[in-house]
Every structure is written in structure tokens, then in C-alpha cells.
Amino acid sequence: MMDLEEFRKQGHELVDWMADYFKNIENYPVKSQVSPGDIYKQLPDSAPEEGESFPEIMNDFKEKILPGITHWQHPGFFAYFNANNSFPSILGEMLTATMGAQCMIWDTSPAAAELEEKTMNWLKEMLGLPANLHGVIQDTASTASLVAILTAREKYSNYQVNQKGFSSDEHFTVYCSTETHSSVEKGVKIAGIGKKNLTKISTDDNQAMNPEALETAIKTDIANGKKPICVVAALGTTSTTAVDPLKEIAAICKKYNCWLHVDAAYAGSALILPEYRWMIEGIEDVDSFVFNPHKWLFVNFDCTAYYVKDKEALLRTFEILPEYLKTVSRGKVNDYRDWGVQLGRRFRALKLWFVIRNFGVKGLQQKLRSHMELAQSLESWINENEDFEILAPVNFNLVCFRYHPTHINDEETLTKMNTQLLNAINQTGNFFITHTKIKGKYTIRVVTGQTNVEQTHVEKFWKLLISCIKDLS
Structure with a gap:
């Protein structure tokens, strides 16, 4: 050892x-230029009985692993x-690994919780997002979109799906464009809403969602006894970085009382440039927003910034309080384990803080x-x-x-x-x-x-x- x-x-x-x-x-x-199975075949079938030296391990990394990267x-x-x-992100990640903190609640590392709150506020200001949004770091945008869908599900079921499970009369529907990331479809399936209740809306010549088609789909579903609960708009689709018309979509969501989630996983970083703020016209009516600093803001994977307007809806969806996690600080601080799927949380805010400070806006x-x-x-x-x-x-x-x-x-x-x-x-x-x-x-x-x-x-x-x-x- x-x-x-x-x-x-x-x-x-x-x-x-x-x-x-x-x-x-x-x-x-x-x-990587290797063929399937090349790396696997070079590795022993069983773990070593005796410990090996680090130079031996590092040599195998260079000769056997690196060619497959x-x-x-x-x-x-x-x-x-x-x-x-x-470089600043890597150094921050090294410190995170060294300390090995599990940052599920404030008490398990107060600095981690408070730095996360502060850096998320920094990002909110840098991107020009509304002050009434509350931020939390998730692992990926896929998780963040799932969190948004689950929160919408609970809010529109009066938190009864979490309590009792689905009955036969919810008939929830979700909407996104045909160009929206596949994680939305996956999230709808995980949330129990069902793939058949996800409607993919047609796009225009620039691959952006057609608002008229969205409203028609919502009206048709309502007429058929269904309950539209969530629309996902994309600012920068995966195939082409198309930008959905947020203002028009927001007005439709407001009219039909739907949760509006914005997936800006990649292109959201561009909002730090004032000349790209046109993308978020209508942002005041958005319920949740996600982008990935680990894509285009030079922060090591994983680090996803998720913002939500109705913090209480988020907490009511995810909070759970076993006896062994009760603390005297509860209610006075942000216990971020209640802000998403994971209980255990890495100290992701540190590398984000390092990057923002070292690069500067x-x-x-x-x-x-x-x-x-x-x-x-x-x-x-x-x-x-x-x-x-x-x-x-x-x-x-x-x-x-x-x-x-x-x-x-x-x-x-x-x-x-x-x-x-x-x-x-x-x-x-x-x-x-x-x-x-x-x-x-x-x-x-x-x-x-x-x-x-x-x-x-x-x-x-x-x-x-x-x-x-x-x-x-």
C-alpha cells in the first residue's frame, strides 16, 4: 500500500x-484507433492477490489504457x-479528490453548500437570468431535465404521484420539438409519464420549434381529455444548435398553465455574451433552465447548472428526511440533497469557482x-x-x-x-x-x-x- x-x-x-x-x-x-475488445484482451481476468507498485500500474496505464482513450x-x-x-478546473478537481468530501447537506461541508449557492448566483448574473431563479449544480443536463419533468409531474398532480403512485386519470402530456435532445424522451419514460405521451413538435426551416404547431397539439390533447404539464424548449439543439422561439413558447405555456423547461445544455454558455441575450427573451416566464459549464465554460465534466423558479415545488418533489439526516441547521441553509435525484453529492462548485476566478468573465x-x-x-x-x-x-x-x-x-x-x-x-x-x-x-x-x-x-x-x-x- x-x-x-x-x-x-x-x-x-x-x-x-x-x-x-x-x-x-x-x-x-x-x-482512439483500437478495435472492439483490444483493451479488454490485454487486462488480467482476475484482480491481483498482492498489491502492485504505482510505477507498474502507471506503466500499464500508458501502454494499455492510453491507446484506448x-x-x-x-x-x-x-x-x-x-x-x-x-488548468484551473483540473487543479480544483484535484483538491476535490484530495478532500473526498461528500457534500449531501450543509453539515457535511458548509463551505461546499455555500460556495455552490454563491457560484450559482454568479452564473445567474453572468448569463442575464432573472434574479428569482434558484440554482443548484446537477451532474448532467439529462438529470436536470428529468428533475424538471418530475417536478412538473408532482406540481400538477398536487404531489400525489409521489404519495400514491399513478392512478388511471392523470393523462399527463409533455412536449418538445423533433430536434430536442433524447434525454427528454428518456426523462418522460423514467418519470412514468410514458413515451406515447411525449409529443414531438414540428420545426421550421431553421430546425426551431413551431409555436403554432405546439399550441395546436396542446389544444388537441386538452380536447381529448389529456392534461398538458410540461414543454421543453431548446436553446441550441444537439444536431444544429437551433434556437427555439422562447418568447412565443413561453406565452403558450402561460396560457395553458404548463411548466416551461429550457434546455440550453451547450449554447447556454453563449449567454455570457450580451449579444446573445436575444435567446432568452421571455425568460421571465420560464419555470426551469439548464446549461452545462462542463461543455463550453471549460469546467471538467461533470458540472451542470440548473435553475428553478418555484423552489418549494422542487423541494416537495425530492425532499426526504430520515432520522439519521436530521440536523439543527435544517431550514436555515440549503441542503442540496433535496434539490435533485442524488443523495450523495460531489464538491462540484470548487472547480467552477476556480475557473470563473482564473479566467474572469x-x-x-x-x-x-x-x-x-x-x-x-x-x-x-x-x-x-x-x-x-x-x-x-x-x-x-x-x-x-x-x-x-x-x-x-x-x-x-x-x-x-x-x-x-x-x-x-x-x-x-x-x-x-x-x-x-x-x-x-x-x-x-x-x-x-x-x-x-x-x-x-x-x-x-x-x-x-x-x-x-x-x-x-
């Missing part, structure tokens, strides 16, 4: 390795949405603006080349496009060519990109959002893209 002095020695060496990892990260293939912090990571980190704003400028550069190069086409508006730092030679219009052929193009780029190990489908069209997605991505990386990607076209069959 490792003693304190060995821990000190190995810790110093590990930090040196961590720094070298960032220094040399572009030498790794951004997407996709390097999310590589500046060539253009896939999905980023799960970024940064202006530093964070500069990073986001630079990422958007990189996307605009790529968009301009695509627009200047007649063999490519942009398939969705570039709202932030996501570019959705495809290779479309002017003499080819067969969709099956275009899909095949773009699939080959994407795979060819990923196989180089220099970049990792992913795809989606927009109105049935196979679409390449490029997200210029990694913490350390620069203009040179985007230029290198564009040159690689052009060179890979020559090999398409």
Missing part, C-alpha cells in the same frame, strides 16, 4: 506527466459537443467569441467552394455541411461520399468529427469549441478535408 511519502513522490511525477500530456497532446490520435482535450476534437477542461467571453470566429472562418471557406453546402445556420460555433459536387444530386450517392469523407478524416487521427441528419440529408458536424483550439487547427482541418476529397470513389 502507498504511504504518505510515496504518495507525495508519485503525485509530483504524475503532475509532471499531466503537464507533458497537454504539451504533447497533438501527438496522440484524437480518436479518445482525447477530448485535443484541439482537433471537433465532434459531438465538447466536454472541456482547463472577460476571459471566458474572449474564448467563446474566438471559437465562434473560427466557425465563421470555416463557414466562409465552405461557402466559397461550389462543391460544398452549408445545411444549417451557423448560430454559434457549430458548422453543419456536406460535400455536394454540382454534378451529383442523388442522395444515396451523396450520403456514401460524405460517410467516406468523414471516416477518412477520422482515420488520420488528426481530427475527430461526427455526423447528423438534417431533413434526411447526411450532414457533417464540426464544432470549434475545444478549450485550446486555434485558427491553425481549423486551417489544417480544411486542408485535410480538401485532400481527402481526391480519394472519394
Whole structure:
């Protein structure tokens, strides 16, 4: 077993390795090149009977584990949405791991609870959210959306589903657009409302929810004896970062007394830029709001910021008080175990606090603006080349496009060519990109959002893209 002095020695060496990892990260293939089962086959079938030295373990990490890692912090990571980190966040995470605090209630670490309250207030101000929203850190946006759906379920059942379970007469319905993240459908299933009671609303030409279609669906359900309880609006959909018209949706929710939850998991970070506050016109009528600092605010995964207007509805949904958790401080402080699904909670606020203080608001704003400028550069190069086409508006730092030679219009052929193009780029190990489908069209997605991505990386990607076209069959 490792003693304190060995821990000190190995810790110093590990930090040196961590720094070298960032220094040399572009030498790794951004997407792991292993095949299924490659890592598993290299690992022993049983745990060791005797303890092994840390250098032995670290050597196996380098030789057996590292080849199977996709390097999310590589500046060539253009896939999905980023799960970024940064140096202050890593250091904050190291302290969190060192202290190993379980921050379920105020008494188990008062600083954790009060720092969480303060940093969530900082974020609220930074994003321009209403002062009457109450913030809590969840693990992921999927959990936060589930929390919103569960809270709506309880509020509109007068908290009877928690008490008695579902009866046969709730007939609850939930609404989101066809472009909304799959976590909403999953949340509806977990909440017991049922997939068939989730209505997916059509979108406009920009992939944003159609408010008229939403109101029609709600009116139809009411006429059929159903009870609409929740609408989920997206500020930045997963496929294209489309922005649902919040003001119009909010007015409909207010008219029909529906809980309005806003999923701004990725693009919500852009609200720290005053020029993007147009997205939250109508926010005063929103019931809950979520975004992920662990995506585009350079905080290590996981760290999700969730805000709710009706704090009492949230607490009535989730609070439970066994004898062993009763404290004299209860009612005077925030016991965040009552604010979501989890009882046990990590000290996530520390790394968030480190990042905000080290970057400063202006530093964070500069990073986001630079990422958007990189996307605009790529968009301009695509627009200047007649063999490519942009398939969705570039709202932030996501570019959705495809290779479309002017003499080819067969969709099956275009899909095949773009699939080959994407795979060819990923196989180089220099970049990792992913795809989606927009109105049935196979679409390449490029997200210029990694913490350390620069203009040179985007230029290198564009040159690689052009060179890979020559090999398409």
C-alpha cells in the first residue's frame, strides 16, 4: 500500500506527466484507433492477490489504457459537443479528490453548500437570468431535465404521484420539438409519464420549434381529455444548435398553465455574451433552465447548472428526511440533497469557482467569441467552394455541411461520399468529427469549441478535408 511519502513522490511525477500530456497532446490520435475488445484482451481476468507498485500500474496505464482513450482535450476534437477542461478546473478537481468530501447537506461541508449557492448566483448574473431563479449544480443536463419533468409531474398532480403512485386519470402530456435532445424522451419514460405521451413538435426551416404547431397539439390533447404539464424548449439543439422561439413558447405555456423547461445544455454558455441575450427573451416566464459549464465554460465534466423558479415545488418533489439526516441547521441553509435525484453529492462548485476566478468573465467571453470566429472562418471557406453546402445556420460555433459536387444530386450517392469523407478524416487521427441528419440529408458536424483550439487547427482541418476529397470513389 502507498504511504504518505510515496504518495507525495508519485503525485509530483504524475503532475509532471499531466503537464507533458497537454504539451504533447497533438501527438496522440484524437480518436482512439483500437478495435472492439483490444483493451479488454490485454487486462488480467482476475484482480491481483498482492498489491502492485504505482510505477507498474502507471506503466500499464500508458501502454494499455492510453491507446484506448479518445482525447477530448485535443484541439482537433471537433465532434459531438465538447466536454472541456482547463488548468484551473483540473487543479480544483484535484483538491476535490484530495478532500473526498461528500457534500449531501450543509453539515457535511458548509463551505461546499455555500460556495455552490454563491457560484450559482454568479452564473445567474453572468448569463442575464432573472434574479428569482434558484440554482443548484446537477451532474448532467439529462438529470436536470428529468428533475424538471418530475417536478412538473408532482406540481400538477398536487404531489400525489409521489404519495400514491399513478392512478388511471392523470393523462399527463409533455412536449418538445423533433430536434430536442433524447434525454427528454428518456426523462418522460423514467418519470412514468410514458413515451406515447411525449409529443414531438414540428420545426421550421431553421430546425426551431413551431409555436403554432405546439399550441395546436396542446389544444388537441386538452380536447381529448389529456392534461398538458410540461414543454421543453431548446436553446441550441444537439444536431444544429437551433434556437427555439422562447418568447412565443413561453406565452403558450402561460396560457395553458404548463411548466416551461429550457434546455440550453451547450449554447447556454453563449449567454455570457450580451449579444446573445436575444435567446432568452421571455425568460421571465420560464419555470426551469439548464446549461452545462462542463461543455463550453471549460469546467471538467461533470458540472451542470440548473435553475428553478418555484423552489418549494422542487423541494416537495425530492425532499426526504430520515432520522439519521436530521440536523439543527435544517431550514436555515440549503441542503442540496433535496434539490435533485442524488443523495450523495460531489464538491462540484470548487472547480467552477476556480475557473470563473482564473479566467474572469472577460476571459471566458474572449474564448467563446474566438471559437465562434473560427466557425465563421470555416463557414466562409465552405461557402466559397461550389462543391460544398452549408445545411444549417451557423448560430454559434457549430458548422453543419456536406460535400455536394454540382454534378451529383442523388442522395444515396451523396450520403456514401460524405460517410467516406468523414471516416477518412477520422482515420488520420488528426481530427475527430461526427455526423447528423438534417431533413434526411447526411450532414457533417464540426464544432470549434475545444478549450485550446486555434485558427491553425481549423486551417489544417480544411486542408485535410480538401485532400481527402481526391480519394472519394
